[in-house]
Amino acid sequence: MSADQDRWGIPGTYVFDLNLSRKGYAVNKMCNSLRYAENREAYLADEEAYMARYNLSEEQKQAIRDRDWLQLTRLGGNLFFFLKLGATVGHGLYPIGAQMRGESYEDFLKTRNVPEAT
Amino acid sequence: MSADQDRWGIPGTYVFDLNLSRKGYAVNKMCNSLRYAENREAYLADEEAYMARYNLSEEQKQAIRDRDWLQLTRLGGNLFFFLKLGATVGHGLYPIGAQMRGESYEDFLKTRNVPEAT
Amino acid sequence: MAKIVAGIGSSHVPSIGRAYDQNKQADPAWQPLFDGYEPVKRWLEEEVKADVVILVYNDHGTEFFLDRYPTFALGVADSYQVADEGYGKRPLPDFPGDANFSEHLANSLVADEFDMTLCQEMALDHGFLTAMPLLWEPGENEWPVKVVPLLVNVIQHPLPTGQRCFKLGQALRRAVESYPEDLRVAIVGTGGLSHQLNGERFGLINEEWDKAWLQNIQDDPKALAQLSHKEVMTAAGAEGGEVIMWLVMRGAMTEQVKERHRFYYAPMTTGMAVLALENEGNTPA
């Protein structure tokens, strides 16, 4: 948890404020472009080339290559936008969440009241 | 001056309110697209085809064919947007204004303090 | 004179929309939820008979991007499209607007010092779509009510304060009641209840807090409006902070309200709730 996030002081929580939004702007802009099917195809055809079109930092690119959603969140990625990246590369909301919690998907489901309601 | 405009009660003046804006939305959207050079070329190549792409009323199309800027204003065209259409078809701000006043460009200039400051 | 005839709080969750579209109404995991909305739908159809609904929602990275993020955005169009959130459009009809009524609301709110973004075009994502078919039955190509979408920024801080949202509701009531036509207006505040979709706390639900919310929004909304975003997010999760949209609805109701129906269900990652309220008396909130 960075100093910037400490100002909110909510453990395990990354509040998407203007500071984080500015930091992650390029990531979210790229992810936003993936709402179009033709862009998703271009992304899958050449991830590096697609990332290069946007102004991502090397750290942000690496978090994306690693599919490290927690790290991407720390670097300003906003879930509502990077869900489109997840959908493109085959990571859904609950697996992403389980990973952010540091759990397997199965273990995560066990913590739910009605795991069948996916 | 229509009943809608009468509510403002300022003679010779078309106040661009939500009512007029909704009425002219298609016109202004088309004009807005003319901020790009390639669209201006497409417009000049085939005005009717370009207008057909937007949802203009027949009245609005006719006002454009006639380069009747006062009528276009009455039908919801907003000068800040239709200036781009003017620029495309070779009508500048002051000639447009002179036409709306019902004057020749030369007569309009005579009403100015420093006509050289065009 | 137009008047507000119903106030509804409702969650908006994409999985509800998927369950609806896949006809899971009888699926054991989903039946409670659909059953929970059913009495409200019946009440709206048989008693409330609203002409138009003001639905308070947020966009989720679908139509609004961070290049220009409004605090409050109001639809002023004759119709609104169902958005494609990237998986194809949901099979729901597009929505009829009431542009004259929207225009009146916009004029009234801006004169009342609310700095609205005004939208002549607006495609609506699950923030808007989730509740609609659970509350009003769509026909093949139409809806039984017209809509006015009202978007609130709950995505990028600074969010509007709870207090500001409540005041927006109060201003909406004044705006509605100064409209000359005899319109019956429902208002729906969507979002929440508790959930968190980021960080190590992903999946947080606080059922106790949610249940208290469903009572306090009726009895003491002004206290809820005083909560800071940090207080709400600490208890109800970062994304649970969007419950401030219920305060817009509540501010548009009377000081006293009567509960017509309440339902709560928390199967997965969001406390799902629906609450139906009626005005009681004439004193504004």
Place this chain on the structure above:
Amino acid sequence: MAKIVAGIGSSHVPSIGRAYDQNKQADPAWQPLFDGYEPVKRWLEEEVKADVVILVYNDHGTEFFLDRYPTFALGVADSYQVADEGYGKRPLPDFPGDANFSEHLANSLVADEFDMTLCQEMALDHGFLTAMPLLWEPGENEWPVKVVPLLVNVIQHPLPTGQRCFKLGQALRRAVESYPEDLRVAIVGTGGLSHQLNGERFGLINEEWDKAWLQNIQDDPKALAQLSHKEVMTAAGAEGGEVIMWLVMRGAMTEQVKERHRFYYAPMTTGMAVLALENEGNTPA
């Protein structure tokens, strides 16, 4: 602590930009105008030495379209581009922002119940560009001040009231004065004075009204803020209604102000003015 060190009112007219770019500073029709700004430019450079300027302007169908029109939009970016209004970009450097300062302003204004649209990207048209090189000399690739663009809807009614604009200025002052860094902040309100660009009244100028405005904005801005849009537009022309942007600047100054410079010129279709004000005392407007 940051503080407001200068308040400037300035017209924004495309033909001024063209005259500047075409080096018409010595052209008899234009020389009065450039000479009129010169003392203000010198004052800003030699005495005011602002670190950042909040410039209040409106877009003219360049970057903002009617699909989503904000009432107030604030730039929160590190840099802002010179827009292409359809005739190629003006040969001016792009503008450096001060994102931390903008962020503070945004947080403060939204907490203070101003419903801002917040912009991470914003290209600036003549509404912004006209005044800048007349007030601060650009270098080859840089500007001597950072900028915070603040857009006001003066295009599509309902516009914010004059009163709301004045209050926004007052809120800006509070926001500036709660910023911990020792920033010197200038604020520029642009637009007007009288002009009308539509209808049979195209070309209306009201020199008398303009001259009264230049005095009253100093002595009795609260009376100006009470004028209705209809009153302003009737006297100063439909597009002259944009003078409400000067009220944002004035609201951010002290109750008493000292005039440093005033200039007025009405060669063609717009009453062109520049007014430079200093705070006097500490009582907010």
